[in-house]
Amino acid sequence: xxxxxxxxxxxxxxxxxxxxxxxxxxxxxxxxxxxxxxxxxxxxxxxxxxxxxxxxxxxxxxxxxxxxxxxxxxxxxxxxxxxxxxxxxxxxxxxxxxxxxxxxxxxxxxxxxxxxxxxxxxxxxxxxxxxxxxxxxxxxxxxxxxxxxxxxxxxxxxxxxxxxxxxxxxxxxxxxxxxxxxxxxxxxxxxxxxxxxxxxxxxxxxxxxxxxxxxxxxxxxxxxxxxxxxxxxxxxxxxxxxxxxxxxxxxxxxxxxxxxxxxxxxxxxxxxxxxxxxxxxxxxxxxxxxxxxxxxxxxxxxxxxxxxxxxxxxxxxxxxxxxxxxxxxxxxxxxxxxxxxxxxxxxxxxxxxxxxxxxxxxxxxxxxxxxxxxxxxxxxxxxx
Numbered sequence: 001x002x003x004x005x006x007x008x009x010x011x012x013x014x015x016x017x018x019x020x021x022x023x024x025x026x027x028x029x030x031x032x033x034x035x036x037x038x039x040x041x042x043x044x045x046x047x048x049x050x051x052x053x054x055x056x057x058x059x060x061x062x063x064x065x066x067x068x069x070x071x072x073x074x075x076x077x078x079x080x081x082x083x084x085x086x087x088x089x090x091x092x093x094x095x096x097x098x099x100x101x102x103x104x105x106x107x108x109x110x111x112x113x114x115x116x117x118x119x120x121x122x123x124x125x126x127x128x129x130x131x132x133x134x135x136x137x138x139x140x141x142x143x144x145x146x147x148x149x150x151x152x153x154x155x156x157x158x159x160x161x162x163x164x165x166x167x168x169x170x171x172x173x174x175x176x177x178x179x180x181x182x183x184x185x186x187x188x189x190x191x192x193x194x195x196x197x198x199x200x201x202x203x204x205x206x207x208x209x210x211x212x213x214x215x216x217x218x219x220x221x222x223x224x225x226x227x228x229x230x231x232x233x234x235x236x237x238x239x240x241x242x243x244x245x246x247x248x249x250x251x252x253x254x255x256x257x258x259x260x261x262x263x264x265x266x267x268x269x270x271x272x273x274x275x276x277x278x279x280x281x282x283x284x285x286x287x288x289x290x291x292x293x294x295x296x297x298x299x300x301x302x303x304x305x306x307x308x309x310x311x312x313x314x315x316x317x318x319x320x321x322x323x324x325x326x327x328x329x330x331x332x333x334x335x336x337x338x339x340x341x342x343x344x345x346x347x348x349x350x351x352x353x354x355x356x357x358x359x360x361x362x363x364x365x366x367x368x369x370x371x372x373x374x375x376x377x378x379x380x381x382x383x384x
Contacts, residue, residue: 055318060325066337069322075235080242083200087247091147092196095177095250096131099124100143102155105167124173137162148172148196172196180204180248184256185212199248202236205256216259217280222246223253234280264340266292268348269300278342285324286335288346295326295348302326304349309341 059069094100101124125133131144138158143151152170159166178194187209192199201222211217217233233256236244248254262278271293276283285307289295295302307322322338324331340346 056321057317057319058321058323060323061334061338063334066334069338075232075239075241075244077240078243080245083242083245083247087198087200090198090247091149092172092175092194093145093147094127094143094151094172096127096129096144097176098127098172099174099176100127100133100148100151101125101171101173102135103169104159104163105169107163107166127177178250180250180252180254182208182254182256184254185215185258186210186256187212194248194250201231201244201246201248201254204248204254205233211256214258214260215280216257216262218262219257221253221255221257223255224249224251238280261342263342264288264344264346266346268346269296269350270294270348271296278340283340284336285338285340285346286332288340289335289348299350301349301351306347306349307338307340308345308347310343 059065061069125135127133127143132140132142134140135155138155138161141151141154141158143154146154148170152168155170156166156168159168172195175193175195179191180194180199181191182204183189186205189208192204192207205211211233217237220231220233222229222231231244231246232241233244235241259277259280264276264278264283266276266288267273270289274292276288276291285305289305295305303325305324305326307324309320309322311317311319324335324338326332326335
């Protein structure tokens with residue numbers, strides 16, 4: 001009888017002690033690991049008049065609105081009449097450093113022959129830094145920024161003082177004054193001369209050996225006269241959108257960036273949380289979930305699949321959050337229509353029952369420890 005009373009007394013003590021220590025246990029479960037004290041630190045008061053939740057918009061993805069959230073540009077085959085007109089009227093204009101070949105028919109004494117040991121560029125007329133050339137009888141002739149037809153007319157006019165009806169032919173033997181620059185993730189980066197054959201963006205990329213393995217072909221940058229323009233080679237080469245093609249001008253810089261920024265983060269209750277890199281074809285929400293092995297069937301809340309996207313204009317709102325309810329498996333079809341952006345965060349929330357199970361799992365070792373402590377104390381008190 002006395003042993004039963006002692007056992008009942010110890011159980012009461014055990015329960016009271018457990019209730020007193022429960023907040024400490026839960027705090028330890030909630031914040032595992034070491035604790036950094038801020039008690040002796042100087043704290044700066046910050047007056048936050050607006051909560052973060054007030055700056056976030058939440059959208060539920062449905063069949064009716066899924067397309068309005070596909071903000072990435074969808075390219076389609078399209079003609080480029082502006083480029084066609086530029087190509088049709090294109091004429092090269094001579095600059096300093098070019099070499100011209102001038103031929104006066106029936107007057108070999110005025111024509112410098114190339115000979116068997118000299119190329120046309122070596123025997124031609126060099127355009128000096130001031131944009132002029134020297135020619136017999138007529139002296140210095142300005143050719144800067146003129147077409148070969150304009151130069152031909154000018155030479156014939158001046159030679160007509162000395163030669164009756166001169167037949168003049170002019171061509172560019174070497175193009176050295178004008179060039180475009182190809183940089184970044186390209187097979188053979190470098191300079192490309194602009195010649196009498198018009199050079200387009202697509203021509204320049206192909207001459208440079210094509211894109212590198214890590215190229216971001218959706219965000220190619222064309223810099224012209226200090227102004228940048230983003231071009232999608234995906235739209236041009238994959239979708240046939242010719243409006244993404246441009247006629248290059250002297251001094252243009254084409255930069256193909258790396259795809260390092262093309263990444264998304266998949267976190268939460270998925271089988272393998274990790275960082276994913278968006279490939280050249282893009283990535284949908286369903287593809288991202290598939291790449292991490294899908295959601296955890298035991299612990300995930302299928303109604304809480306979120307995509308968190310920061311806003312470009314932080315003064316208006318901090319972020320947009322898109323929610324997909326995957327309780328019905330057909331919702332995966334909606335996920336294929338939702339295209340992810342770089343630095344999107346895909347987060348799958350935990351089911352409430354799973355959260356409770358995790359708390360219990362963390363409490364069980366402590367409860368077992370109390371039971372062992374109780375039994376030990378009883379054995380000590382009953383020890384003769």
